[in-house]
Amino acid sequence: MSEERVGVYVCHCGSNIAGTVAVEEVSQWAAGLPNVVVSRDYKFMCSSLGQELVEKDIKELGLTRVVVAACSPHMHERTFRATCERAGLNPFLFEMANIRELDSWATDDRVAATQKAKAMVSAAVRRVIHHQPLQLLPVTINPNTLIVGGGVAGITAALEIANAGYHVYLVEREPSIGGHMAQLDKTFPTLDCSACILTPKMVDVAQNKNITLLSWSEVEVVEGYIGNFTVTVRKRARYVNEEKCTGCGICIDKCPKKVVDEVFEAGLGYRKAIYRPFPQAVPKYPVIDTASCIFFQRGKCKACQMFCPTEAIDFEQQDQILKLEVGNIVLATGYDTFDPRRIPQYGYGRLANVFTSLEFERMVNAAGPTGGRIVLRDGVTTPKSVAIIHCVGSRDKNYNEHCSRVCCMYSLKFSHLLHERVPDAQVYEFYIDIRATAKRYEEFYHRVLEEGTRFIRGRVAEVTDAARLPGEEGKLIVQYEDTLVGKQRRLPVDMVILSVGMEARRDSREVAQIFGLGCEYNGFFIERHPKLDPVNTMTEGIQIAGACQGPMAIPEAVAQGAAAAARVLSLITQGTVMMEPVRAHIDAEKCSGCRICNNLCPYNAIVFHEDRKVSEVITALCQGCGACVAACPSAAIMGAHFTDEQVMAQIEGMLWDVQPQIAMTATGAE
Amino acid sequence: MTAYATTARAPTFLEEVIARTPGEPHLERCIQCGTCGGSCPSGADMEHTPRGLFALINAGLREQALCSNTPWYCVSCYYCTVRCPQQIHITDVMYTLKRMAIDEGYYTESTARDAPEFSKTFIDFVESNGRSFELGLATAYHLRYRPLNAVGMAPMALGMLRRGRMDLTPTKIKGIKQLQAILNKAKELGGVK
Amino acid sequence: MKYGYYPGCSLERNAAAYHQSAMAVAGPLGIDLVEIDDWNCCGATEYFSINLLPAYALVARNLALAQDQGISDQLVAPCSACFLNLTKTDRYMADSPQLAADVNEALAAGGLHYTPGSVRVRHLLDIIVNDVGYDVVAAHVSKPLTGLRVAAYYGCLIVRPGYGGIFDDPEHPTVMDKLLRVLGAEVVDFPLRAQCCGGHMTQISQEVAYEMIRRLLKNAADYEADVIATVCPMCQLNLDAYQANVNQFFKTDYMIPVLYFTQLMGLAFGASPLELGIGKEFVDARPALSKIGVAVPSNGTPRKAGASKEALPMPRLEEERS
C-alpha cells in the first residue's frame, strides 16, 4: 500500500451539486477509502475560505495529495493547483473530480448521481496517488504578431499592437483592407458615413512602420505553438510592381475589359480587369484579375502596360511564398452574407427588382454604381414603394438558426435613408421581432416609426410577379400574414430589399483546420469561453476577433479587435509563458527503436537517433496528445500527467462498485 | 409525441395536439412569425391563419380552435411545412385537428362542416371496395349533403361519363376481405386516434 | 429497367389518358412498369383526416404487396397524391418504430408485413429525368413540339415536402421545364408552377377552389401558354374539368388545355393522339396542338430587366452559371 496521504474535498456549490448529489454521504464515504486521511464537504470550495481549508490541511495533516470534487477542471483546476502551491505542495499532485457539469447538472436522479460522484471521487483518489510532481514549461514569446483579415476588427487589433511598439503582419485576402465596413454607406444608429470613419484608420495602417501589410495574400500553413509559430503566406501575384506603382490609376482607365464586381460592389456594379476595389483602397496598388484579363485569356492587349507611366505592370510576376515567425496570431476573418438564392420564393435572381441589403448599401452609397441614386434594376426608375424583408436566412432552421443581430438595425437605417432620398416613397418593414438592443438603438427605431415607415409584423411568405388582382400587374407582390391582424395579405411594391443575415465564411472550416481551431455547428469559430474569454481560443496563442466569432455589429467588432490586441500585448510583455507540462518522454532504456511513434507525431516532435537506435521526443515541439504513448509497443513512452498507471488506476476507481470479485482482491491489495 | 406523460399534471391542449400527431411535430416551437399564414393558398379564406390557430391552441382555447374551419380548408400542399422556419409539421397538425374536431363533435359547428362528410363518404367507398369511386362519391356526397350543388355539378359528371373518365360501377379489389381485416384491426388498435 | 407500378384509382378511369400515355412512352424508353397485383386506394387526402392508423395501414398494404411481389425494390407512382402517401407512410414507419409496429400488427390481420425502407417509391417524372435521362429522351424525339408554348405545372406533392427524398427544388422545380425543352417545346416562365391546384377544395368550398384554379389559369395565360403540362391527375382534373365553371364564376374566358407531360412526350415521340388518350380532356387540346411546327414569335418574358445602358447587372442564377 502506498504511503501517500490524500485529502478529499467535496463541494456543494451552493445547491448546484448538493441539490442532486448527497455530498455529505460522498464525503463520509470517501473518508474510508485507502490513503484518504481527511475528507470534508464545504459550501463553496472555490471561495477563499474553502481554499484555506485545503491549505491548512496540507500543512497540518501533512497531505501529499489533494482531490477536489467540484466543477469542471476547465473552471477551477488552476484555482486549486494554486491553492496547493501556496501550501507548499507541487500543483500537479492535485486531481479534480467534475461532479457538477458531468454529474449533478446532467441528471435529476439523486441516487444515480451520488453513485456516479462516488465513482468519480474514488477514481480521482486512486489516480492522484500515482501523480508525479511536475514543473510548468517556460516558453518565450516572439514579439511579432500575425493578424489575418483586414476588416475593422483586424485593423483595430493591428493598430493597437503596432502603436504599442510591436511588429504586426496584417494578411488580407482581397486587394485592399477595409472589409465589409468599407462597402457600407452609413452606420446605424448614428448615421456616420462608414467610409469617412474607416479610411483614416486604413491610412494609419498603411503608414505605420510597425505594420507589414500583405494584401492579396493568404495563409497556407501554420506550424509551431504559442510564442513560436511559423506561418507560410502566399502573396499572390498582383502583376503590378509595388515598388514602381504610384497608384495613379491610368491602367484602370485604359483597361478595355469591364466585368461585374461580385465582391466590393456586391454584383451591382462593374470593375475593370485591372482594378482597385474602391478609390481609397489600401494599399493603393491595383491587381490584375487574370480570369477576366484579355491578355491572360487571349494573349494580347497589354493596354495597361502600354499606358503605365512608371512601367509598373509586370505580367511575369509570380506568387511569393513568405515564411513569417510570430508569437501570436489574431484571426479576424469576418463573415459572409447569406445568399438569398437559397430561398427561391423570395425571387432573388429571377425578379429584377429584388435586391439584397448589400446591393442596397452599394446603391445608396454616393461612391457606388448609381452614385447614390435609389433606382430599380433598370437604372432609371425611382421606386415609389419599397418592402424591406427581415430575417432572410436567419432565425430559420432551414438555413441559419441564429439571429444575425444587425439586420433589424440596418433595415431601419434603410427606411431612414429611403425617406431621406425618396421622400414620397412608402416604405414597409416586414419583421418578426424588432431587436434594437444596444445603445441608442431603440431610440433610432422610434425615430423611423415617426418618419412614417409602416411596420408589418409577419415574416414574408413569398415575393412574386404573378399578378392575381388588378393593381398587381407589373409590380412585385409581397405575400404575407399580418400577424397582428391575423389575415393573409398581398402588397404590391416596386422594390424589395432582402435583409440577408450573417454567416460564417464559406471556408471557415478549412481556415479553422489550418489554425487548429474548432467551429460551432454553423461554422463560426469557437471562443475559449462564451462569457469570460470571448476572444481567446482553445489553441494557446491564437485569438479571434470580430464576426468570425459570431454575428456582431461594428462597435463589438472593434471592441473585440482591441481586446485581442490586449491579450497579445499581455503575452508579449510577459516575454515568456508557462505551459502545461503534459508532454511525452521516451525511456531510452525501453525503446526498441521500432519507429512506430515517429510517423504518428503530428508535430514531427520525435526524432530517431540512428547511432543509438532510439527515438527521442523534442519537448518544445511536443503538444502532449499522447498518440505515441498509446501506440508504443514497448511501453517506453510516458505521457506526463496521463501515464498508463494513472489512467489504469482511474479506471479501477471508476468501477469500484461493479468490479468482479477476483479483480477486487487483485487490486484491492495495493 | 413529446413527453408530457412524464409530468404529473394534466396535459395542456397544446401537449394533447402534439401527442396525437405522429412523429415529432414540434408545435411547441412556434414563434408566431406568420410564414404559414402567408404561404397558405387558401389562407385568405380561413377563419384563422395556421399561426392564429396555433396561438389559440397555445392559449388553451380548445373550443375556438376545434370549431375553426382552418384545418378543413387545408389543401395539404405542404407549403407551410417546408417553409416553416421552426420546421413544424404543420400539415400533420392540421390532420390531427380534424380528427380531434370529429372526435369531440366540434366539426358540426364549423363553417366547413361538409368537409368531414366528404372525407367520410370517400372512405366509405374505399372501405367497401378497396378503390375510390368518383361517380358514387360525387352522387352520394352531393345528394346527401349538398342537394343544391348536385344539380350544378350534373353537367360535369355527364362530361366525365361522356369522355370515358368516370365508371358507372365501382371497381372492387380481390382482397377486399383482407383489406377490411387490416383496417378493422387498425381501428381496434388505434381507436379513433 | 423494371419497376413496380402503382397506378392509383385516378389512372384507372378519370386519368386513363395518363396511364395510356405513360405506357406509350415507357416502352420506347425501356421502362418496364409491372402493375402491383390487387393494389388498393391510397386514401388520398381524406383518410388521414378521419382515422390515423387505418390510414397508414391502408397505404402500407400496397407497400407490403409491392415488397412481397418482388417486382423491383422500386415502385413508381404517377399520381402525386399517391406518391406522397406512399413515401410518407414508408418514411414515418421508418422514423417511428411504434407506428411501424402498430401498422404491422394491423397488416398481420391480413397476413401481410412491411419492413420500412424495403420499397423505394418514386414519381414517374423522377424516373424519366433521372433514370432514363434527358439524352435518351432526346434520342426518341421524332416530332419536336416546336412552336408549342407550354407551362410546366408541377403542383405541390411531387416536390413537397420530400418524404421520399428531394429530386427537385420544392419552391422552384425545373426538371420538367428541361424535359419539355428536350421535346422541342417552348417552355414559358410560370411562377405559380408549384402552387396547389386546390385539391379536394372543389368539393368543400367552390369559391375557394375556383379562385385557386383561376390564379393558375391566369398565370399561364399571362405568359401566353398554349398548353399546361401536369404530372398529377388531381391537378389535371381541377384545371381542366373545372375550367368552364371557373370561367362562368369569374366571367373569364380561359381556354387552356391541360395535358399530362407523358402525352406531350408521346406526341414528340411520334405516337398518335388517340393512343395517348388525347381527346379525353374537357378543354379541347387540338387547336393548341395544331401549332406544333409553326414557329410563333413570342414577345418574351417580361421579368428580365432590359439590357439598356443604365441597367444594373442582374444577380446570376445557378442554372445560368452552369
Added chain:
Amino acid sequence: MDNSYEPVIVGFLCNWCSYRAADLAGTSRLHYAPNMRPIRVMCSARVEPQFVLKALREGADGVLIAGCHPGECHYVDGNIKALRRYELLKRMLRQLGIEEERVQLVWAAASEGNVLADAVNRMTEQLRRLGPLRWRETVLGGDGQMTEYSSEKVSKEV
C-alpha cells in the same frame, strides 16, 4: 430481463471537444443517462486498447470513446488515429465474443453537448437490452496474458 439492471459505461473523453461537449451538456442542464463515468484524456488517440480491455475486465458493461469530429482534432488528426485503432479493436472484440455495441466511438464537437448526451443515452439503451457483460464467461480464458498480447498487436498495426 431484470428491469433494475443499469449498465455502467466508462467514457474516455478528449479534453478539447468531447469533454467540453459534456461540460456544455451539463451547463445547459441537458439531462441524460447517468450511466457514463467519464475519464478525461488529452486526445482520443491516447486511448490504448489496454484501457478499453481494462475497463471491461474491471466490470464496465461498455466503453465510449469520444473525440473531435474528423478534421477538427486539436492535434491535427489524433481522432483519425483513434478511428483506425478502434476498427482493429472491434475486430479483436469480435473474436473475444464481445458485442459490437459495447465499445463505441463517437464524435462530438465542443458545441455539441446534445450530441454527446444523445450518444450516452443511445448506448445506455443498447446496453440495457444486451444485459451485463460477464467478462469471465464471455471471454474464455480471459486472463491478462491474452489481452496484453492482442492489444499489443493492435498498437503495432496502427
